[in-house]
Amino acid sequence: MSQNTVQHPSFLLLNHIPEGIFIIKQDGCVLVWNRCLENWSGIKGKKIIGEKITQFFPHFGEPPYPDRLENIFQNGPPVIFSSQLHKHVIPCPLQDGSLRILHTIVTSYKAPEEVTPYALFTIQDVTNQTFQIREYNSLHKKLKEEIQQRKEAENKILKAKQEAEKANRAKSTFLSQMSHEFRTPLNSILGFTQLLQRDFKSPLNSQQSKNLERVAAAGKHLLGLINEVLDLATIEAGKTNFTPEPVHIQAVLQEVVSLSQPSTKTNKIFLNIEGTQQSDIFIEADYLRIRQVFFNLISNAIKFNKPQGSVYVRFANTGNGKIRIYVEDTGVGISEEDLPRLSNPFERFGTGSTFVEGTGIGLTICRNLVESMGGQIKVVSALGKGSTFTLEFPVLNNQRGEVPAKGLSVAPGKELSLKEKRILYIEDIDTNIELVRQILLDRPNYQLIHSLSASRGIEIALNETPDLILMDINMPEMDGLTAFNKLAEKPETKSIPVIAVSADAMGTDIEKALNIGFRSYITKPINVDKFLETIDSLLA
């Protein structure tokens, strides 16, 4: 191609294209070098046009360029030189000395009057794009790392939560197991104590009676402590059953204050409900549980009081649909630092002369119960001056009528049957069997047969067809629930009433047994009166 051809108008157009363009012949001679490429490379067209490309860029004579460009001059397919694999096709420096990042496409161009095609190089500057993408990738990578770290942190938190929940469940299981373990020997202690106290044939002398009362009181106290621990476990496991009903606040408070009066005698504590005006305020709560809460607070107020101190109980309608109940004492008080720890389970306050017995979980139970029933509990206290516990509940509207006579209802007693009745007791601990045998001496027409294992007990039941079965639940080899189901499958035994007698005292245990068909559930330690009442009612 002649110099004139270089000036052909179609080539002049190339100076207006914002991409680097140059054309070489097969011998490497440069025919076109556009303005954009002049600016990028710093090499003027006048200088390079007509010269060999290898004079300015020797690498064009080295692999892979000759091989890759060979087909171009035979009108072959286009060739790409990417920016990542060919950084310096035409080195074009930037102001900071770095090189432009270029993407090059080479195509075959056949000029009309020429025999051999030319190689047309089109060079795109992808420098900005590349830096933007690198920055994006870097940010993307950082974001991914951050997300990964957060996920790991979340997983750690989740794992810690699961472990804490597991530990809490284990603790609750442990507490309920411990409750069961303590109840079993306590059954013997309280059971035989009750029998001795009821033995009218060989009455005890005055000193013996007092000593036995002390044994019974200590046993009941221990039972109370065990029940508190079990309560906590039940509440924390979310297995407490509530029976909400309208509860007359004044009536419950009067009952609890009345029951608490004997415990004020030791330190001569003054305990009173302020205000005598009859009130018709009801709240919706579980009667037994709200009574338990008041009992706990008032008993603490008495326990932690100074000699000849006072405990005031009052309640007032707030006027915005709520009622507040105050339990105020003039006791030792709680310091500001200790107040936040008040509801921690097993947290005890007081040392030396102010030490008071207890598990330290009563207030935790109170808080849990109050909040479960939709209320709030707060405390204000000053060291040396006393404490005021405030409970707040929504008032139950439009509740009128008689104050319900609450208390443990006693079912009207059925007439005792004088016919001979056979009772089968299935229990693996012989002390417990002996206790029941002695209890039943009070009922001469009840004949007790027993078995130390569930499987043998089932055989006896099939052969003897007793009138009533007493069944322990926790037994080796076969438990009471399984034994009950086996008895229920047999026509000979399915109609025999079965009472569960067990140290498993959680609500769920009782519910489970009653749901499968046990007629009643007696928890150990056995209360002799209730035990006899239950058996009598089923054998009547």
Place this chain on the structure above:
Amino acid sequence: MKITEEQLDTIKELFNIGVGRAANTLSTMLNSFIQLEIPTVEIYTNPDYSELKKRLNLDQVSTIMMDYESTFSGSVFLMIPPESATNLVSALVNEEPGPISLDPVRAGTLCEVGNMIINSLMGSFSNVLQETVNYSLPEYKESTFENILLEKSEQKETSICIANTTMKIQELEIRGNLIIVFKVGHLEKLLASIDAI
């Protein structure tokens, strides 16, 4: 349309020559041993693209494609699974893997590799058959197997030549497919040119 054993063997040979040349060029350029194998070549007439997709286990693909024009005309594709394409580029430029579709620079690199393989393949065809072929600019695309083929050809009365290829670079093994789509009636022309050799 019936293809004889001899014709199929010749086509296979042309693939092998082309791909062998591509491997040499790549190895020289990258200063790294690169191996390209063509284990199988198959020809389909009136193909069902959805059936073909299942048979080849190709859904989403990274593709470098070019149109060609000669006595036999059509389009040629190099199809690689997107993850393999990412790993290939990463191995070639010694950088961490990244999405190609969002990165025109990486797309350009893959385009060059595909371009070299396709050029060598079509070069072997045109050299042996002494045919002059015109080409479009190579293009990179990510889409499904069916969509890419349908863009360039109708299913009906089209013929397709598919070669499975395996590229080995360093410890990486990349499986891909070289596909030549012939316009209607053009496979017959190619076969006629082969018979004339």
